[in-house]
Amino acid sequence: MAAADSSLSDNPRTFSRRPSAQASRQAKATKRKHQASSEAPPAKRRNETSFLPAKKTSVKETQRAFKGNTQKTFSPKKHSVSPSDRNQEERPCIKTSSLFKNNPDIPELHRPVVKQVQEKVFTSAAFHELGLHPHLISTINTVLKMSSMTSVQKQSIPVLLEGRDALVRSQTGSGKTLAYCIPVVQSLQAMKSKIQRSDGPYALVLVPTRELALQSFDTVQKLLKPFTWIVPGVLMGGEKRKSEKARLRKGINILISTPGRLVDHIKSTKNIHFSRLRWLVFDEADRILDLGFERDITVILNAVNAECQKRQNVLLSATLTEGVTRLADISLHDPVSISVLDKSHDQLNPKDKAVREVCPPPAGDELDNFAIPESLEQHVTVVPSKLRLVCLAAFILQKCKFEKDQKMVVFFSSCELVEFHYSLFLQTLLSSSGAPASGQLPSASTRLKFLRLHGNMEQEERTAVFQEFSHSRRGVLLCTDVAARGLDLPQVTWIVQYNAPSSPAEYIHRIGRTARIGCHGSSLLILAPSEAEYVNSLASHKINVSEMKMEDILCVLTRDDCFKGKRWGAQKSHAVGPQEIRERATVLQTVFEDYVHSSERRVSWAKKALQSFIQAYATYPRELKHIFHVRSLHLGHVAKSFGLRDAPRNLSALTRKKRKAHLKRSRLRKSAGFAAGAQP
Numbered sequence: 001m002a003a004a005d006s007s008l009s010d011n012p013r014t015f016s017r018r019p020s021a022q023a024s025r026q027a028k029a030t031k032r033k034h035q036a037s038s039e040a041p042p043a044k045r046r047n048e049t050s051f052l053p054a055k056k057t058s059v060k061e062t063q064r065a066f067k068g069n070t071q072k073t074f075s076p077k078k079h080s081v082s083p084s085d086r087n088q089e090e091r092p093c094i095k096t097s098s099l100f101k102n103n104p105d106i107p108e109l110h111r112p113v114v115k116q117v118q119e120k121v122f123t124s125a126a127f128h129e130l131g132l133h134p135h136l137i138s139t140i141n142t143v144l145k146m147s148s149m150t151s152v153q154k155q156s157i158p159v160l161l162e163g164r165d166a167l168v169r170s171q172t173g174s175g176k177t178l179a180y181c182i183p184v185v186q187s188l189q190a191m192k193s194k195i196q197r198s199d200g201p202y203a204l205v206l207v208p209t210r211e212l213a214l215q216s217f218d219t220v221q222k223l224l225k226p227f228t229w230i231v232p233g234v235l236m237g238g239e240k241r242k243s244e245k246a247r248l249r250k251g252i253n254i255l256i257s258t259p260g261r262l263v264d265h266i267k268s269t270k271n272i273h274f275s276r277l278r279w280l281v282f283d284e285a286d287r288i289l290d291l292g293f294e295r296d297i298t299v300i301l302n303a304v305n306a307e308c309q310k311r312q313n314v315l316l317s318a319t320l321t322e323g324v325t326r327l328a329d330i331s332l333h334d335p336v337s338i339s340v341l342d343k344s345h346d347q348l349n350p351k352d353k354a355v356r357e358v359c360p361p362p363a364g365d366e367l368d369n370f371a372i373p374e375s376l377e378q379h380v381t382v383v384p385s386k387l388r389l390v391c392l393a394a395f396i397l398q399k400c401k402f403e404k405d406q407k408m409v410v411f412f413s414s415c416e417l418v419e420f421h422y423s424l425f426l427q428t429l430l431s432s433s434g435a436p437a438s439g440q441l442p443s444a445s446t447r448l449k450f451l452r453l454h455g456n457m458e459q460e461e462r463t464a465v466f467q468e469f470s471h472s473r474r475g476v477l478l479c480t481d482v483a484a485r486g487l488d489l490p491q492v493t494w495i496v497q498y499n500a501p502s503s504p505a506e507y508i509h510r511i512g513r514t515a516r517i518g519c520h521g522s523s524l525l526i527l528a529p530s531e532a533e534y535v536n537s538l539a540s541h542k543i544n545v546s547e548m549k550m551e552d553i554l555c556v557l558t559r560d561d562c563f564k565g566k567r568w569g570a571q572k573s574h575a576v577g578p579q580e581i582r583e584r585a586t587v588l589q590t591v592f593e594d595y596v597h598s599s600e601r602r603v604s605w606a607k608k609a610l611q612s613f614i615q616a617y618a619t620y621p622r623e624l625k626h627i628f629h630v631r632s633l634h635l636g637h638v639a640k641s642f643g644l645r646d647a648p649r650n651l652s653a654l655t656r657k658k659r660k661a662h663l664k665r666s667r668l669r670k671s672a673g674f675a676a677g678a679q680p
């Protein structure tokens with residue numbers, strides 16, 4: 001979808017006024033989203049910092065120029081702007097502040113090398129060894145094109161076919177979906193009295209996000225191909241309640257839903273009955289609790305228990321945490337604990353009390369060490385706050401513009417941050433990557449393609465983006481944790497965590513969007529110098545990351561003549577040194593700053609994004625507060641990573657207000673028995 005603009009201006013440091021068709025189309029959609037917030041009054045005095053007691057570097061610093069040619073002046077007129085911004089942009093040239101001065105030292109990473117926990121993905125056992133219906137086997141072989149089982153399937157399917165409850169833990173991308181879908185379909189097709197559509201649900205599958213609901217529905221639908229009398233259905237919000245009600249009335253036998261939407265229907269729809277329910281499955285069970293679904297789960301369990309006593313319950317996740325064990329207590333009956341990790345599972349007599357103690361899910365240390373796919377290479381880079389934005393942009397350019405067929409997912413901590421970076425990159429990187437520059441592959445200009453996914457988008461658009469990215473061979477998906485769980489996005493090559501996750505479990509799920517089912521993949525975690533200790537925190541969960549140097553990431557800018565500084569402009573060839581890399585990074589930062597400062601409306605938009613960042617930063621859990629604390633943020637430096645030249649004033653009051661509201665919400669949630677967690 002992202003054909004880049006070919007109308008790059010002659011001046012390599014200036015960019016076309018005319019963004020590509022895709023850029024303007026996407027920008028329009030984004031603009032609509034921001035319309036409400038765009039009327040915020042302009043900041044009167046930009047040079048004041050009121051948020052933190054940290055030193056006020058930004059005022060002096062932004063005026064003190066980078067030495068030599070790096071003190072660049074750019075006319076905002078050169079940038080693509082909407083007509084409404086034109087008046088604002090007729091302003092005198094603006095100086096660019098230094099990116100590489102007054103940064104904190106990048107600490108040496110003394111990370112302990114730990115032995116990661118690993119699992120074997122595949123086994124040599126074939127599906128036909130399971131005694132499944134021949135049509136089911138042939139569907140697995142011909143429709144899904146699978147012949148041998150993965151380890152988790154080999155362990156789980158026989159246990160579930162025996163009729164036992166189970167708690168299943170295996171690494172991301174190891175095939176847990178089929179581990180429960182195959183037994184569900186096998187058991188339902190084999191029922192003596194043939195299932196009628198009007199019987200209602202025989203199986204209920206709960207998943208935390210709408211995209212995961214769609215994905216699981218797709219898998220079930222494929223498996224049901226030969227068994228046309230069994231009807232699958234999905235409820236996930238976003239769709240009109242009325243049409244969901246109509247589908248429920250007609251009858252759904254395998255029902256896949258997000259908890260909230262199901263509760264909606266339990267409360268308001270007369271047509272939902274669980275008297276025939278045989279299966280209750282919680283996929284990504286720990287996340288369901290993280291999202292604060294506990295009260296919903298209680299409503300669902302009460303509704304289900306009121307109508308049906310005897311059923312099989314299954315909980316699955318790559319990360320067994322406290323949440324799962326609590327859910328296991330309330331929903332599982334003498335469960336078999338299946339962990340591919342230790343290759344053992346317990347199928348002993350559930351009536352034997354002494355034996356049953358062996359069955360509960362792993363506890364203590366074991367809960368904290370998660371398996372990571374063997375073919376996943378994990379990296380970390382430590383980048384001063386001022387340089388974060390250029391570093392992320394350079395990394396995206398390196399992978400997705402200069403390399404072939406790269407598909408990248410970038411995680412942010414809030415919807416606002418996703419929207420901000422999405423629009424910024426569309427308007428700057430896309431419109432600046434029109435004509436192929438020297439050293440660039442001829443087709444590179446068409447490689448950059450940005451998509452975004454978060455919980456504040458309309459469902460229709462969410463689904464379209466999910467489908468488009470799934471089927472795409474390349475592209476960059478900017479998203480919140482709404483995409484962290486369960487999504488099976490084929491051929492993702494890179495995961496970037498621009499904002500660190502709030503728990504090791506979330507780290508595991510985010511990186512788990514790549515290197516699935518034995519494929520190769522890589523991940524990059526971007527940390528500020530004050531956050532470097534997070535590497536040790538990961539190591540304590542047996543997560544090993546290797547360091548990537550910031551300079552090596554920024555180096556790619558020397559391949560892109562869009563970012564050529566004046567000094568090098570006239571020279572035919574020269575050795576690329578650190579000075580040129582710095583200059584080019586400064587040019588790129590200037591592009592961002594000029595775009596943001598081309599109107600007061602955009603400045604206000606960037607401030608809101610900054611505020612959202614600080615707000616999210618304040619919600620790290622207590623055990624990580626010593627690493628991620630708002631007090632350790634230098635507002636002036638962080639502001640630069642939003643294209644703001646100075647630290648905004650009045651942010652503290654606003655942020656305090658928002659924090660108060662957030663704390664109030666979490667307190668309310670806690671008192672209602674919810675786990676804290678931001679809306680992804």
Ligand SMILES: Nc1ncnc2c1ncn2[C@@H]1O[C@H](COP(=O)(O)OP(=O)(O)OP(=O)(O)O)[C@@H](O)[C@H]1O
Pocket residue numbers: 146147148149150153170171172173174175176177178317318485486487488512516517
């Ligand atoms: N036996 C198999 N042979 C080949 N491919 C398989 C097999 N089982 C599953 N897959 C494929 O592996 C991919 C990952 O499967 P799935 O999404 O079920 O993983 P998961 O363990 O649920 O991951 P996550 O923990 O991230 O949710 C899917 O594309 C699926 O089609």
